[in-house]
Amino acid sequence: MSTILVTGGTGTLGRPVVERLRQAGHPVRVLSRHPHPEDRSAFAVDLRRGTGLTRALHGVDTVVHCASTPTGGDITAATHLIRALRRAEVAHVVYISIVGVDRIPLGYYRTKHTVERALEASGLGWTVLRATQFHDLLVRLFQATARLPLMPVPDVDVQPVDTDEVASRLALLAQEPPAGRVADMCGPRVESLRELAGVYLDRTGTRRTTVPVRVPGTTFAAFRAGHHLAPDRAVGRVTFAEFLDRHPIE
Numbered sequence: 287m288s289t290i291l292v293t294g295g296t297g298t299l300g301r302p303v304v305e306r307l308r309q310a311g312h313p314v315r316v317l318s319r320h321p322h323p324e325d326r327s328a329f330a331v332d333l334r335r336g337t338g339l340t341r342a343l344h345g346v347d348t349v350v351h352c353a354s355t356p357t358g359g360d361i362t363a364a365t366h367l368i369r370a371l372r373r374a375e376v377a378h379v380v381y382i383s384i385v386g387v388d389r390i391p392l393g394y395y396r397t398k399h400t401v402e403r404a405l406e407a408s409g410l411g412w413t414v415l416r417a418t419q420f421h422d423l424l425v426r427l428f429q430a431t432a433r434l435p436l437m438p439v440p441d442v443d444v445q446p447v448d449t450d451e452v453a454s455r456l457a458l459l460a461q462e463p464p465a466g467r468v469a470d471m472c473g474p475r476v477e478s479l480r481e482l483a484g485v486y487l488d489r490t491g492t493r494r495t496t497v498p499v500r501v502p503g504t505t506f507a508a509f510r511a512g513h514h515l516a517p518d519r520a521v522g523r524v525t526f527a528e529f530l531d532r533h534p535i536e
């Protein structure tokens with residue numbers, strides 16, 4: 287059995303990854319910024335600082351890198367991580383990225399693409415999986431916008447995927463040899479965000495009028511062009527409606 291460390295192992299995606307790897311019998315360490323003194327497998331490290339990484343990585347065979355701070359610092363974090371992985375002679379790093387990071391000029395996506403390239407050039411054994419937006423992310427978006435009396439919804443299509451399905455795939459990849467960039471993982475359907483907002487309002491019993499919004503600029507033009515979608519990789523099974531049925535929202 288390999289010792290596997292999951293960065294961001296307390297997050298939406300990281301938690302089910304940790305669960306699946308433990309179910310498969312691997313000793314798993316969890317890295318995040320916040321200490322969990324009751325848990326001996328938890329390591330509190332802010333990757334943007336890197337302090338404590340050497341101890342966390344000692345004896346680790348594989349790292350699944352799920353940690354991310356969308357407000358900034360992921361490139362610095364990846365630089366610290368790659369340096370420490372080389373020092374610790376970790377054989378394999380698996381990274382979760384997003385479909386379209388190389389085609390959509392959103393700052394966060396550019397950052398993720400830079401991290402992908404840093405891993406490719408690192409000399410480490412690496413695997414990169416790109417996925418589309420998680421159902422959870424749409425829920426958070428709709429929760430925020432439904433607070434407004436009129437609910438604004440950008441006129442874009444999405445292909446959301448189930449986090450648990452992505453976690454299962456990442457966990458499998460972590461147990462296999464480095465594979466480079468693997469086939470994208472996307473949800474079962476391309477649907478308009480407005481349609482899905484309707485599903486959310488219906489399932490949560492919220493009465494709101496949705497207002498289509500055409501966001502100006504190159505980033506949303508790229509989203510409207512569908513550069514974040516991969517209909518030929520619609521391998522996820524759980525639709526957004528099924529996700530809401532399985533995870534009812536108060």
Ligand SMILES: NC(=O)c1ccc[n+]([C@@H]2O[C@H](COP(=O)([O-])OP(=O)(O)OC[C@H]3O[C@@H](n4cnc5c(N)ncnc54)[C@H](OP(=O)(O)O)[C@@H]3O)[C@@H](O)[C@H]2O)c1
Nearest residue numbers: 294296297298299318319320332333353354355419420423
């Ligand atoms: N959400 C989506 O729709 C989606 C789609 C495709 C790919 N992804 C990718 O999947 C990954 C996980 O996303 P998620 O939605 O699960 O994120 P999340 O729920 O926000 O979890 C982020 C995790 O990273 C940890 N973290 C954040 N900054 C850190 C730092 N500087 N040092 C150490 N740990 C740090 C957090 O724990 P602490 O707060 O305790 O530090 C948490 O465990 C990200 O790389 C994201 O880009 C997401």
